[in-house]
Amino acid sequence: MASDPAAGIAGTWRRKDKARGNSAVLRMDRDGVASVTDPESGDSLAAAPAGRVAISDRVGSIPRRIEFADAGTFETPDNDAIDRLFYGAGIHRRGFVHELERFRPRLVLVVVAVVALCFAVYRYALPVLVEVAVAVTPPVVPELMSQSVLASLDGSVFAPSELAAERQSSISRGFDELKALSPRGLDGYTLHFRKGGIIGPNAFALPDGTVVLTDELAEMTDDDEMILGVLGHEIGHVDLDHSLRQLYRAAGVTALIMMIGGDIGSGTEDLLVQGTGLLALSHSRTAEREADRKSVELMYRAGKDPAAIARFFELLRDRLNDTGTSDFFSTHPATPERIEETRRYAEEVMNAPDCCKPE
Amino acid sequence: MDEIAAAEEAAKPAQPASYRLKREPFTFTGTTREYFGIWIVNILLTILTLGIYSAWAKVRRQRYFYGNTWLAGANFEYHARPVQILIGRIIVVGFLVAYNIALQFLPLVGGLIGVAFLFLIPFFVSRGLRFNARVTSYRNVRFDFTGKYGGAFLAYLLGGALVYGSAGILAPLASQWMWNYSLGNLKYGGRPIKCEPRLEKLYGQWWLPATILVIGWIVIIVVLVGLAVTFSDTLSALFSFEPDSPQEDYSSEQDMPSPTTILILIYGILIPFFILYAVAGLLYRAGTRNVALKETVIDGRHALDSQIHRGRYAWIAISNLLATLFTLGLLRPWAAIRMAKYMASVTALDATSSLEEYFGGIQQEGAAVGSEYMDVEGFDLGF
Numbered sequence: 222m223a224s225d226p227a228a229g230i231a232g233t234w235r236r237k238d239k240a241r242g243n244s245a246v247l248r249m250d251r252d253g254v255a256s257v258t259d260p261e262s263g264d265s266l267a268a269a270p271a272g273r274v275a276i277s278d279r280v281g282s283i284p285r286r287i288e289f290a291d292a293g294t295f296e297t298p299d300n301d302a303i304d305r306l307f308y309g310a311g312i313h314r315r316g317f318v319h320e321l322e323r324f325r326p327r328l329v330l331v332v333v334a335v336v337a338l339c340f341a342v343y344r345y346a347l348p349v350l351v352e353v354a355v356a357v358t359p360p361v362v363p364e365l366m367s368q369s370v371l372a373s374l375d376g377s378v379f380a381p382s383e384l385a386a387e388r389q390s391s392i393s394r395g396f397d398e399l400k401a402l403s404p405r406g407l408d409g410y411t412l413h414f415r416k417g418g419i420i421g422p423n424a425f426a427l428p429d430g431t432v433v434l435t436d437e438l439a440e441m442t443d444d445d446e447m448i449l450g451v452l453g454h455e456i457g458h459v460d461l462d463h464s465l466r467q468l469y470r471a472a473g474v475t476a477l478i479m480m481i482g483g484d485i486g487s488g489t490e491d492l493l494v495q496g497t498g499l500l501a502l503s504h505s506r507t508a509e510r511e512a513d514r515k516s517v518e519l520m521y522r523a524g525k526d527p528a529a530i531a532r533f534f535e536l537l538r539d540r541l542n543d544t545g546t547s548d549f550f551s552t553h554p555a556t557p558e559r560i561e562e563t564r565r566y567a568e569e570v571m572n573a574p575d576c577c578k579p580e
Numbered sequence: 581m582d583e584i585a586a587a588e589e590a591a592k593p594a595q596p597a598s599y600r601l602k603r604e605p606f607t608f609t610g611t612t613r614e615y616f617g618i619w620i621v622n623i624l625l626t627i628l629t630l631g632i633y634s635a636w637a638k639v640r641r642q643r644y645f646y647g648n649t650w651l652a653g654a655n656f657e658y659h660a661r662p663v664q665i666l667i668g669r670i671i672v673v674g675f676l677v678a679y680n681i682a683l684q685f686l687p688l689v690g691g692l693i694g695v696a697f698l699f700l701i702p703f704f705v706s707r708g709l710r711f712n713a714r715v716t717s718y719r720n721v722r723f724d725f726t727g728k729y730g731g732a733f734l735a736y737l738l739g740g741a742l743v744y745g746s747a748g749i750l751a752p753l754a755s756q757w758m759w760n761y762s763l764g765n766l767k768y769g770g771r772p773i774k775c776e777p778r779l780e781k782l783y784g785q786w787w788l789p790a791t792i793l794v795i796g797w798i799v800i801i802v803v804l805v806g807l808a809v810t811f812s813d814t815l816s817a818l819f820s821f822e823p824d825s826p827q828e829d830y831s832s833e834q835d836m837p838s839p840t841t842i843l844i845l846i847y848g849i850l851i852p853f854f855i856l857y858a859v860a861g862l863l864y865r866a867g868t869r870n871v872a873l874k875e876t877v878i879d880g881r882h883a884l885d886s887q888i889h890r891g892r893y894a895w896i897a898i899s900n901l902l903a904t905l906f907t908l909g910l911l912r913p914w915a916a917i918r919m920a921k922y923m924a925s926v927t928a929l930d931a932t933s934s935l936e937e938y939f940g941g942i943q944q945e946g947a948a949v950g951s952e953y954m955d956v957e958g959f960d961l962g963f
Contacts, residue, residue, distance in 0.1 A: 241939060283643065322618045328616070328620065484641065
C-alpha cells in the first residue's frame with residue numbers, strides 16, 4: 222500500500238447509511254484537516270479537522286474505519302498508514318491494548334502473568350470478595366433462608382421428635398450453657414428436635430443460628446456431653462458463617478468462569494464449572510475441621526469435656542465401622558483423622574488454658 | 581475450496597442460462613498468530629479488572645472475527661459498545677446470583693422465579709438476537725431483527741419442550757421453527773431474509789445422528805452389563821455393607837465403598853453417554869445448518885449455501901476441545917481460528933444479479949441504530 226503522505230492512503234468511501242463503495246484517498250493537510258477525495262475526478266468527498274473524525278480501534282489487521290460525522294465512512298486495510306497519519310500528528314493516542322496484543326516475544330510475559338493471576342485470584346482475591354459479601358449481607362437474608370429450609374424439610378422428610386421430654390430438656394439445658402458462651406448469645410441460636418426419617422442420625426446448623434438435632438443421633442448415646450460436643454460443632458458452623466461463605470464462593474467462581482467464557486469456548490467452560498465443584502469439596506473439609514476445633518474450645522470453656530466430640534467420633538467409628546481415609550471427593554474429613562485431630566487439640570487446650578479460658 | 585468449486589460446477593448446468601448464479605464464497609482471514617495476542621491480553625485484562633474488562637474483551641474478539649469474515653470483497657463489522665455489553669452482563673450475573681441464592685435457601689421462591697424465568701427466556705432470546713443483528717454491519721449497512729416474543733416462545737420454549745418430550749423424534753420440527761425465527765426475521769437494509777427449511781430435508785439430516793444414538797445406547801448398555809457380570813464378585817464385595825460384621829481382617833474398602841470408587845463408577849457410566857450425545861448433537865447441528873442455509877433467500881434474489889461435511893465438522897469440534905484442554909487453554913486461539921476458517925470455507929452466497937449493482941441500491945432503513953440494546957449472553961446463536 223502506498224504510504225507516501227502526499228499520495229494519501231487508498232481505501233473505500235461509503236456515504237452515511239449507504240452500501241455502495243467507491244475507491245477514495247485519505248489525506249491530511251498542514252492545518253490538520255483530514256479529507257477524502259475521489260482519486261479520478263479529484264472531487265472532495267468529505268473533510269473535517271482530524272480531531273473531529275472517529276477512528277475505530279485497531280484490532281489485528283481488520284480494516285480501519287474513519288468516520289466523518291454526517292458525511293460517511295472511509296475504510297482501509299492499511300492500518301500502519303492510518304496510525305502514522307493520526308498518531309504522528311499527535312491527534313489520537315496510540316492503542317495501548319493493540320500494542321500489548323502484538324505477536325512479540327514479550328507476549329510470553331503476558332502468558333506467564335495470566336497463569337499467575339488465575340492462581341492468585343482463586344487463592345487470594347476470591348476469599349477477600351467472599352469476606353466482603355458475608356460482611357455486607359443483612360441478617361434478614363440468612364433468617365429468611367433458614368426458615369425456608371427448615372419449613373421445606375419439615376414438609377418433606379422430618380417428623381416431630383419422639384425423644385423423651387426429659388432427654389430433650391437435659392440436652393437443651395446443656396445447649397443453653399454453650400449458647401451463653403458464644404458470640405451471638407442466648408437469643409442467637411435455637412435448638413430444634415426432629416425425627417430424621419431418611420436423613421437418619423444427623424445434626425446441622427442453618428445460617429441464622431437454627432440448629433437441628435435428629436432423634437436418631439441423640440439415641441446413639443445416653444451421654445449428653447457427647448451430644449453437646451456435636452452441638453458445639455454446629456455452633457461453630459454458625460459463628461464462622463460457613464454456609465454463606467460456601468454459597469458466595471461457588472457463585473464467585475462460576476461468575477469468574479462466565480466472564481472468560483467467550484474466550485475459552487462453551488465446552489471448556491462447562492468442564493471448568495464441573496471441575497470447580499470438586500474443588501469446593503476441599504473447602505467443605507476445611508470448614509468441618511474449623512467447626513471441630515470450635516467445639517473443643519467451647520466445651521472446654523463450658524467446663525465440660527473438650528474431647529466430647531472426639532468420643533462421639535469414636536462411637537461413630539465403632540458403630541459404623543468407619544475407618545476409611547478422606548480423599549479428594551469427600552465433604553468431611555475421615556473419622557479416624559478427626560478423632561486424632563480433636564483429641565490432640567483437646568490436650569492442647571487443656572494444657573495451655575490461657576487460650577480460651579472461661580470468662 | 582475444492583468442494584466449493586465442485587459444487588459450483590454441479591450447480592451450474594441446473595440453472596437456465598438467463599438465470600446464471602454467481603457464487604461468492606465466504607472467506608475468513610484471521611490468523612492464530614494475531615488472535616493469540618488479542619485472546620491472551622483479553623484474559624489478562626479481564627482478570628486484572630475482576631471481570632469488568634470482559635465487555636471490552638468481547639468487543640475486540642467479535643470485531644476480530646467479524647472483521648476478518650469477507651464476502652464479495654467486503655467484510656462484516658461488529659459495532660457493539662463495551663458499556664452496553666457490560667450493563668447486559670451485570671443484569672445477567674446479578675440475576676443468576678439472586679436466583680442461585682434463592683434456590684439454595686428459599687427453594688419454593690427459587691422454583692417460582694425459575695418458572696417465571698422460563699417465560700422470560702423468549703423475551704431474552706428475541707432481544708439478544710435483535711441486539712446482535714443491530715450491532716452487525718456489512719458494507720456500512722446494519723442488520724435488523726424483527727422477531728417478537730411469540731415466535732421465540734414457539735421456537736425456543738415449545739420447541740425445546742417438544743425435543744425433550746418426544747425423546748428427540750420431533751427435533752427437526754423444533755429446528756425448523758428455530759431457524760425460521762432466528763434467520764428468517766433478519767433484515768438487511770430493510771430487505772427481508774427468508775429461511776424456510778423443509779421438514780423432510782431436516783429429517784434427512786436427522787436419521788444419521790438418531791441411528792448413532794440408538795446403536796450407541798445399545799452398545800453402551802451391553803458393555804456395561806457385560807462388565808457388571810464379569811466383575812460381579814468385585815462389585816458385590818464393594819457394596820456389601822454390614823455394620824455388625826466382625827472387624828477381623830477386612831480392610832475398610834471391603835466394608836464400605838469409598839466415595840472415590842462410587843464417583844469413578846458414576847463418571848465411568850456417564851462419560852460414554854456424554855460423548856455419544858456430543859457427537860450426535862454435532863452431526864445434527866451441522867446437517868440442519870446445511871439445510872437451513874440452502875433454503876435461505878435474501879431479498880427474493882440471492883441464496884445462501886452451506887456445505888459442511890458433518891464428519892469433518894464433528895472432528896474439528898472434538899479435536900479443538902481436546903487440544904484446548906490438554907494445553908490448559910493455550911491452543912484455544914488456534915482452535916477458534918480453525919473453526920472460523922472452516923465454517924467460512926463451506927459457506928457461500930449465490931447471487932442472481934451483479935452484487936455491485938445490488939449493493940448500490942441498498943441503504944440503512946428505519947431506526948435500526950437505537951440505543952436500547954440488550955446483549956444477552958448465551959443466546960449468541962450462530963449464523
